[in-house]
Amino acid sequence: MHGFQVLSWIEESSSGALLVEEGALYPALHRMETRQWLRSKWAVSEKGRRAKYYDITAKGRRALSSEARDWNRYVEAVASVVEGGSSA
Amino acid sequence: MRPFGGGGCRPDGEGPRDDLLNRLSSSAYLDEEIQHHILERAEVLVQAGWDEDAALEEATRRFGDVDGVRREMGKARGHREGPSTIHLLTAFSAQVRYAWRGLANNVVFTAAVVTTLALGVGAATSVFSVLDALLLRPMPYREAGRLIEVNKGHKDDAYTFGLPIELANGWKDAAAEFTDGWLEYSRTSLVRTDGPVTEELNVLAVTPAVDTLLGIPLLMGRSFTPADAVPGADEVAVITAGYFRRLGADPGILGSTLQLESGPVTVVGVLRGGIKFPQILTQPDLWVALRDDHTLLDRPAESLDGVWARLRPGIELGPAQARADVLASSLQEENPQPRGWQVRLMPVGSHRANGDMKRAIWALTATVGAIFLIALVNGVNLLLVRTAARLRELAIRTAIGGSRSRILGQFLVEGLVLGALGGVAAAGLAALTIPAIGRIVPRQVLLFSPHALEMESRTVLFAFTASLVAGLLLGLLPSIQILRHRALHVTLAGRGTHQTRGRRWIRSGLVMGQAALSTTLLVVAGLFVRSYATLATVDPGFDHQTIAMADITFSPTRYSEAADRAEFVRRLGAALDASPYTDGVTTTNGSGITFGVELLAEGLPAPASQPTMVPFTTVATNYTTVMGVVMASGRGFLPTDVDTDAAVVDLDLARLLWGQADPVGRRFRVWESQPWYTVVGVAEELRLLGRDQRSGPYQILFPASPDEQDRHVEFAVRTTGDPARILGFVRSAVLDLDPAQPIDALRTASAALAEEEGTPRFTVALFTLLALIALALSGVGLYGVLANSVAQRERELGIRLALGAMPRKLRRSVVANGVTIAGVGLMLGLAGAMVASGTVEPLLYEVAPRDPVTLLGTAVFFMLVAVAASLMPARRATRGDPVEVLRND
Numbered sequence: 001m002h003g004f005q006v007l008s009w010i011e012e013s014s015s016g017a018l019l020v021e022e023g024a025l026y027p028a029l030h031r032m033e034t035r036q037w038l039r040s041k042w043a044v045s046e047k048g049r050r051a052k053y054y055d056i057t058a059k060g061r062r063a064l065s066s067e068a069r070d071w072n073r074y075v076e077a078v079a080s081v082v083e084g085g086s087s088a
Numbered sequence: 089m090r091p092f093g094g095g096g097c098r099p100d101g102e103g104p105r106d107d108l109l110n111r112l113s114s115s116a117y118l119d120e121e122i123q124h125h126i127l128e129r130a131e132v133l134v135q136a137g138w139d140e141d142a143a144l145e146e147a148t149r150r151f152g153d154v155d156g157v158r159r160e161m162g163k164a165r166g167h168r169e170g171p172s173t174i175h176l177l178t179a180f181s182a183q184v185r186y187a188w189r190g191l192a193n194n195v196v197f198t199a200a201v202v203t204t205l206a207l208g209v210g211a212a213t214s215v216f217s218v219l220d221a222l223l224l225r226p227m228p229y230r231e232a233g234r235l236i237e238v239n240k241g242h243k244d245d246a247y248t249f250g251l252p253i254e255l256a257n258g259w260k261d262a263a264a265e266f267t268d269g270w271l272e273y274s275r276t277s278l279v280r281t282d283g284p285v286t287e288e289l290n291v292l293a294v295t296p297a298v299d300t301l302l303g304i305p306l307l308m309g310r311s312f313t314p315a316d317a318v319p320g321a322d323e324v325a326v327i328t329a330g331y332f333r334r335l336g337a338d339p340g341i342l343g344s345t346l347q348l349e350s351g352p353v354t355v356v357g358v359l360r361g362g363i364k365f366p367q368i369l370t371q372p373d374l375w376v377a378l379r380d381d382h383t384l385l386d387r388p389a390e391s392l393d394g395v396w397a398r399l400r401p402g403i404e405l406g407p408a409q410a411r412a413d414v415l416a417s418s419l420q421e422e423n424p425q426p427r428g429w430q431v432r433l434m435p436v437g438s439h440r441a442n443g444d445m446k447r448a449i450w451a452l453t454a455t456v457g458a459i460f461l462i463a464l465v466n467g468v469n470l471l472l473v474r475t476a477a478r479l480r481e482l483a484i485r486t487a488i489g490g491s492r493s494r495i496l497g498q499f500l501v502e503g504l505v506l507g508a509l510g511g512v513a514a515a516g517l518a519a520l521t522i523p524a525i526g527r528i529v530p531r532q533v534l535l536f537s538p539h540a541l542e543m544e545s546r547t548v549l550f551a552f553t554a555s556l557v558a559g560l561l562l563g564l565l566p567s568i569q570i571l572r573h574r575a576l577h578v579t580l581a582g583r584g585t586h587q588t589r590g591r592r593w594i595r596s597g598l599v600m601g602q603a604a605l606s607t608t609l610l611v612v613a614g615l616f617v618r619s620y621a622t623l624a625t626v627d628p629g630f631d632h633q634t635i636a637m638a639d640i641t642f643s644p645t646r647y648s649e650a651a652d653r654a655e656f657v658r659r660l661g662a663a664l665d666a667s668p669y670t671d672g673v674t675t676t677n678g679s680g681i682t683f684g685v686e687l688l689a690e691g692l693p694a695p696a697s698q699p700t701m702v703p704f705t706t707v708a709t710n711y712t713t714v715m716g717v718v719m720a721s722g723r724g725f726l727p728t729d730v731d732t733d734a735a736v737v738d739l740d741l742a743r744l745l746w747g748q749a750d751p752v753g754r755r756f757r758v759w760e761s762q763p764w765y766t767v768v769g770v771a772e773e774l775r776l777l778g779r780d781q782r783s784g785p786y787q788i789l790f791p792a793s794p795d796e797q798d799r800h801v802e803f804a805v806r807t808t809g810d811p812a813r814i815l816g817f818v819r820s821a822v823l824d825l826d827p828a829q830p831i832d833a834l835r836t837a838s839a840a841l842a843e844e845e846g847t848p849r850f851t852v853a854l855f856t857l858l859a860l861i862a863l864a865l866s867g868v869g870l871y872g873v874l875a876n877s878v879a880q881r882e883r884e885l886g887i888r889l890a891l892g893a894m895p896r897k898l899r900r901s902v903v904a905n906g907v908t909i910a911g912v913g914l915m916l917g918l919a920g921a922m923v924a925s926g927t928v929e930p931l932l933y934e935v936a937p938r939d940p941v942t943l944l945g946t947a948v949f950f951m952l953v954a955v956a957a958s959l960m961p962a963r964r965a966t967r968g969d970p971v972e973v974l975r976n977d
Contacts, residue, residue: 003121004128021152022129026121027160034164042117042189047131050193052121 002051003029029054037063116186116498118161126151180501187502191509197474198506201467204865205510205558208463210517211861212456213551215854217522218529219449220546221539227437228538229363230303231398235436236405238263238395240429242700248432251395253382255419259395259431262415266408269301269398272378273365274389279643279828282347288830289331289348292365292372293384301398302363307332309342309357316377323385324377326357331373346374349645350385364538365394366437387645390799396436409433437538444931445533448851451612451928455858458605462865464558465598467506469869471566472595473876499567500560507559511552518551519543528853530846596909599873602866603913604920606859607950611921612928613852613859614942619932620852623845629738629773631716632837634671636811638803638818639832646828653797656825663821664805669814672714676802677792679705679776682758689745690755690764702741702758704788705776711789712736712771714806722752722769729791735765736789738774742767744786758788765790804837811836851931863950866913867957874906874961885965895966902965906958907951914950918943 001009007025032038037060045051056064129147134140151157191198226232238259239248251259260270273294280289296312298304304311307329316324325346327335335341345352353376364371382389399408412431475482482495526541534541647653657675664673681703688694711717712724720739733755742751755764765788774787807814815834822831835843842849878885885898925937935942 002124004125007125022125022150023122023152023154023157026118026125026157027164030161030164044193049124049127050120051124052117 001055002045002053004051006054032060035063036060116183118158122151122154122157183497183501184505187498187505190502191505194474197470198509201470201506201562202509202513204463204466204470204868205506205555206513206517207861207865208460209510209514209551209555209558210521211858212460212554213514213518213547214521214525215452215456215858216550217518217541217543217547218525219453220550221534221537221541222445222449225539225546229436230301232436234399234401235301236267236397236399236408236433237436237438238397239432239434241432243430248434250392251431253389253392255431256382256392256395258419259415262419263397263412266400266403266411267397268400269297271295271297271301271394271396272382272392273298273394274378274384274391275372275393276384276390278385278645279349280346281349289373290370291384292375293378293389294375295378298363301396304357304363305360307358307360308339309355311357312375312377317379319379319381319383321377321379323351323353324356325353326359326375327355328359328371328373328375330371332358334373348385349643350387353385364540366538397433405433405435445847447928448931451924451931452854452858454924455609455612455855455862458609459858459862459865460554460558462602462605462862462869464561465602466865466869466872467558467562468565469595469598469872469876471503471562473872475566496567500563503559503561503563504556505559506562507556508552510559511555514555515543515548515551518547522547525854528850530843530850533847533850595873595876599866599869599909600913600916602869603910603950603954604916606862606866607914607917607946608920608924609855609859609862610946610950611918611942612924613855614946615925615928615932615935615937615939616848616852616855618939618942619935620845620848622935623848623933626775627773628775628841629717629771630776630837631806632841634807634809634811635715635837636805636807636814636818636835637837637840638805638822638834640801640803640822640829641832642797642799642801643829647799650796653799653801654795656829657797657801658794660803660821660825663825664803664818667814667817669807669809669817670805671808672710672806674711674714674804674806675708675792676711676804677706677708677796678798678800679703686759687741687745688757689751690757692745695744699744699786702786702788703776704758704790706790706792708794709791711804712769715804716806717774718772720770720772721750722767724769725789725791729768730793732791733763733765734768734791736769736771737767738771738787741786741788742770811838848931848933863953867953870906870910870954871957871960873909874902874958875964877905878902878961878965881965889966898966899962902962903955903958906954906961910951910954910958914947914954917950918947921946 003026006029007022010025029038033040033054036057038054039057040052040054042050043053126144126147129150130138130140130143133143133146138146148154227235229235237248238251240251240255241248256272263270271294273292276291276293277288278291280287294312296314296317299311299313304326306326309326311326312324315321327341332341341355342358343355345354353374355374359375376384378384378389382392399405409432412433416431522541522543529541642653642656647656661673661675664670681701685698685700685702686694687698687702707725709725709727709729712719717724720742722736724736725734735756737751737756745751745756746754751767751770753766753768755766757764771787771789774789776787803818805811805814805818815836819831819834822829833840888898889895921943922938929937
């Protein structure tokens with residue numbers, strides 16, 4: 001997936017709720033690449049343009065599952081606090 | 089794919105690398121990634137119904153702070169901010185890699201530009217190698233600036249001759265007041281009798297001064313010492329590297345003895361590499377000492393092939409020559425020379441190319457310069473088309489803050505990469521063509537150059553310099569075009585970008601210039617072709633179509649007696665004459681040229697103008713009959729003419745001396761101290777030195793005695809059929825008589841004449857080839873411009889077709905466009921040809937420099953090519969389905 005496809009995918013799956021400034025995506029992609037969570041290659045897109053394609057690495061997958069676990073724990077914690085608070 | 093390998097650092101995808109290379113190249117990649125995003129977004133907006141320009145603006149706005157994002161991306165990769173002043177080379181190599189990727193993605197474009205450059209620069213490189221060997225490259229000798237040649241020449245003529253042996257010692261002593269070194273060399277050949285095979289060796293006899301004057305590079309052993317040159321000393325030889333290798337490179341050769349037909353010589357040294365002397369065509373196998381009494385291997389040297397001296401430090405050529413003129417008059421008393429002769433001091437190598445040859449070389453240089461320009465225009469046109477296609481990319485790069493200098497830099501680097509690729513291809517092409525030129529170049533051309541015609545470092549350097557300069561121009565011109573476009577008009581929907589009228593005119597103008605240059609070249613080539621064709625139809629004055637010729641040089645040891653030589657000639661003549669296929673045999677015993685003549689008819693005043701030189705030939709008495717020489721009056725020789733004052737002259741000479749009167753029975757002389765000759769016959773025409781009139785309009789024949797024979801004899805055998813078919817018979821007749829006697833040259837008389845005309849033929853071939861390359865390149869240029877303009881107008885043409893326009897009419901309009909461009913170029917080119925043809929006029933034989941046939945022929949030929957180049961784009965203009973064309977838009 002190249003950057004614009006990533007963005008479009010996020011837009012679609014979040015119904016446009018998540019991103020404010022499109023450009024902000026790219027420093028994030030590059031940081032993840034630096035941490036070797038992503039790898040990239042340049043290729044010609046189906047529209048005939050040169051584009052940079054990103055792909056997740058094994059390290060990236062591990063990071064994703066651990067980050068997702070953290071995130072879920074965080075969401076659960078917040079939810080229980082919010083729910084507990086309301087039931088209290 | 090990493091052709092410029094090295095660092096091993098891919099700018100993307102390999103984790104953090106805090107080096108400048110990575111940073112700089114990735115900054116270009118960051119821009120490209122951002123640009124890609126904006127384009128994609130803008131396209132989505134256009135699909136949603138946005139206006140193209142507004143879509144681009146909105147896409148850029150949504151992206152947000154481009155500079156901030158770029159900085160963040162840089163930080164994400166661990167880069168410090170701020171420019172660094174070091175490692176500029178590394179930065180450059182990163183740019184190169186980026187440009188390479190762009191070019192590798194567009195193979196057709198890259199190949200087209202590289203091919204164009206290779207042709208233009210390759211042609212220039214090939215001609216440069218000739219120019220270099222003949223004019224530019226310094227002489228390969230130690231202190232070459234002080235080395236002079238001591239020659240003899242006539243004051244009215246540019247030709248020079250070697251110093252006669254009998255004058256050499258007197259001049260060596262006399263010249264010592266302004267020279268501090270004196271070198272003589274002479275060439276001969278001898279049979280070695282104890283070698284692996286009995287073979288004739290080429291021998292260079294040289295005075296020992298060669299070591300102190302030039303320095304002899306030795307592989308082993310020693311070179312000559314003054315003691316070796318003392319008459320009576322032991323015979324020693326230094327063998328050349330080539331012969332050393334042929335003998336198996338055995339170091340044991342040192343100190344061994346070679347048996348030559350003259351006697352034994354001891355090998356004392358082996359040369360490393362070697363010194364090439366001008367005027368010696370076959371590389372020698374061994375060097376021997378030329379002795380103080382001008383003998384070599386106990387025989388008198390025939391002549392000196394070169395006499396060189398070194399000027400004393402601080403003495404200039406001019407004063408030295410003035411001193412030599414004074415010395416000449418005192419030496420004249422001891423050894424009188426004909427009127428007008430002088431000793432000429434010239435820098436070594438200064439007559440590598442004579443006047444005509446220099447003129448031809450400069451004409452060739454101008455020609456390849458023009459081809460280079462034509463190729464450059466094609467390259468520029470290709471880049472302009474590509475730039476037009478990249479306008480959107482460039483517009484966005486400007487929009488997201490890519491600086492102009494960065495864009496310019498990228499264009500230049502791209503040009504340099506193209507130039508480097510072109511340089512490789514051009515050098516490759518030259519490596520193929522230079523040896524080919526070397527094979528067809530007439531021997532006369534390189535006779536005086538110490539350099540061989542070959543690919544060497546200077547040639548390669550030239551190819552790359554020319555190619556990189558071309559590449560730089562290719563990068564510069566289109567980018568100027570871009571930068572001048574202040575408001576880059578950007579459209580996103582593809583092919584809508586219309587060429588501005590200005591740019592189309594620039595391209596048409598460039599193609600006109602190409603057409604003009606190639607027309608000029610075609611005219612010049614056409615003149616050479618016409619000149620050569622005229623020359624080939626000139627009657628040489630004898631029946632060359634039925635004659636075979638064999639040149640024989642007698643071995644100086646085995647045929648040392650004139651009687652033996654005469655006997656050989658008599659017996660070979662009889663053997664050849666006995667064949668049913670032959671119709672007469674005759675011989676030429678010697679020929680030469682008399683310079684500084686004072687022709688005078690007895691009892692008449694001296695003619696108003698004297699020719700500089702008169703060639704004379706000593707022939708067997710049946711010569712005019714066997715050769716089929718047409719006599720204007722009088723007769724050919726009779727056997728009774730031998731040892732009399734009889735002479736045959738040609739009509740030109742008869743007219744010069746006697747006007748319209750019949751000269752038969754009258755007497756004339758060539759110069760004062762020579763005897764009078766009586767004319768027995770006048771030949772209509774005699775061009776024995778080639779058909780080109782300039783090699784000698786006057787000719788005198790003298791009868792040869794059958795009992796005297798020089799070292800050289802030329803047999804002419806008249807046949808009843810094709811003379812080529814009896815060449816084998818002539819060879820076997822010589823072998824039958826003496827198996828050890830080689831034949832120097834064996835060919836038909838027509839081939840011998842063609843060989844004399846080798847230089848004009850070479851000139852014709854080279855100019856024609858170059859003019860055709862120029863024509864092909866400008867044909868491609870014209871095609872390119874028309875094809876591009878058709879592609880640009882595809883929509884308009886489609887609509888016109890849909891509206892019912894006649895396809896033929898549309899095609900005609902495209903062809904008319906091409907013909908107009910070519911026609912204007914043609915007119916300019918013909919004007920240019922008027923100037924150019926004047927400068928080559930001295931090289932032409934009986935063709936006016938404004939020959940109407942050539943001019944008209946060139947014009948017609950050129951316009952045919954122009955129409956052909958226009959037809960293909962014209963077809964394409966009407967081939968498309970109008971509906972398709974419109975839908976695509």
